[in-house]
Amino acid sequence: MKINVNNEILAGEVSMEGAKDVRMKILVGPRDGSENIILRHFIIAPGGNTPYHRHNYEHLVKVEKNKGIAVDKDGKEFEVSEGNSIYVVPDEMHQFRNPFNEDFEFLCIIPNPQKQTGG
DSSP states (O other): OOOOOGGGSOOEEOOSTTOEEEEEEEEESGGGTOSSEEEEEEEEEEEEEOOSBOOSSOEEEEEEESEEEEEOTTSOEEEEETTOEEEEOTTOOBEEEOOSSSOEEEEEEEEOHHHHHTO
16 A cells, blocks of 8 residues: 655646646656556646647546536536536547636546556
8 A cells, every 4th residue: 555645746737738827746656556547636727727638548537626617528618616526538628727716626537548558
């Protein structure tokens, strides 16, 4: 068993093209011995957003703090907040935005992309 202290893990800037004012921590991942899944914590500052993008793998999102906007494959916007969970299917276009005045924070569980591609 490996126990991490989440507030001791540094959040790095997300440099993916189209990302604005987004930071991410890897709470549990390969460095902890997890070969198949990764638990990430995203923090989107007010006015920030993830890119409108897709992945070839499914992922689960759980809103942890405050509220934000989830954008689906059709560009439809949904306000999400603490207590909401979101399932994103493989290859589905999606985005998370924060038009509000406080950081929008969520957890995201994904399969290890390197295991998916074999690399």
